[in-house]
Amino acid sequence: ILNVEQSPQSLHVQEGDSTNFTCSFPSSNFYALHWYRWETAKSPEALFVMTLNGDEKKKGRISATLNTKEGYSYLYIKGSQPEDSATYLCASTDVGGFKTIFGAGTRLFVKA
Amino acid sequence: KAGVTQTPRYLIKTRGQQVTLSCSPISGHRSVSWYQQTPGQGLQFLFEYFSETQRNKGNFPGRFSGRQFSNSRSEMNVSTLELGDSALYLCASSFSGDTEAFFGQGTRLTVV
Numbered sequence: 001i002l003n004v005e006q007s008p009q010s011l012h013v014q015e016g017d018s019t020n021f022t023c024s025f026p027s028s029n030f031y032a033l034h035w036y037r038w039e040t041a042k043s044p045e046a047l048f049v050m051t052l053n054g055d056e057k058k059k060g061r062i063s064a065t066l067n068t069k070e071g072y073s074y075l076y077i078k079g080s081q082p083e084d085s086a087t088y089l090c091a092s093t094d095v096g097g098f099k100t101i102f103g104a105g106t107r108l109f110v111k112a
Numbered sequence: 113k114a115g116v117t118q119t120p121r122y123l124i125k126t127r128g129q130q131v132t133l134s135c136s137p138i139s140g141h142r143s144v145s146w147y148q149q150t151p152g153q154g155l156q157f158l159f160e161y162f163s164e165t166q167r168n169k170g171n172f173p174g175r176f177s178g179r180q181f182s183n184s185r186s187e188m189n190v191s192t193l194e195l196g197d198s199a200l201y202l203c204a205s206s207f208s209g210d211t212e213a214f215f216g217q218g219t220r221l222t223v224v
Binding site for chain 2: 031032034036042043044045046049089091093099100101102103104105
């Protein structure tokens with residue numbers, strides 16, 4: 001059974017601050033790592049899917065890196081804005097894609 | 113193209129009753145996964161279906177069951193409802209289970 005852990009559990013930053021979160025996952029039977037952004041009263045929205053060790057993805061001010069050998073991924077937000085306030089979830093999919101396990105999420109609060 | 117549709121959006125049931133939730137995936141997606149989210153918890157994996165076959169199941173009691181039809185639509189059934197089953201139930205569809213997943217808006221189940 002995969003165990004995905006995220007830290008910190010919550011984070012309060014000021015507008016303009018840059019921030020990062022960590023997702024750790026077992027590296028055995030790993031296939032893909034997903035990052036989602038989940039705003040209150042909406043559905044989780046996919047940000048990135050990464051599969052290769054050393055992968056780095058970027059979307060606007062948000063980027064993510066992946067280390068499959070040591071089993072961790074970082075999500076970075078540069079120059080946080082109030083609209084970035086959301087829960088950021090990571091999820092690990094095993095080989096074959098039969099099961100995707102989510103972490104508990106990092107709740108980000110950005111104060112204007 | 114239409115997104116993932118879950119019905120109903122809200123549901124109130126009494127303890128001991130059963131409930132059926134429906135999920136229509138994005139056209140062409142053959143994998144449907146179900147998740148439960150309770151207050152303070154992350155997304156807990158229930159099960160995943162692909163081409164009408166359940167490929168994996170999370171750690172939930174046998175009261176939770178599901179099925180997938182030939183058109184990839186999926187239903188989840190919970191029998192003998194308990195107060196603790198009150199939660200947001202999300203389904204996610206993807207092309208093959210290991211690719212980017214798209215979530216529905218969820219069904220909020222309240223058991224009284």
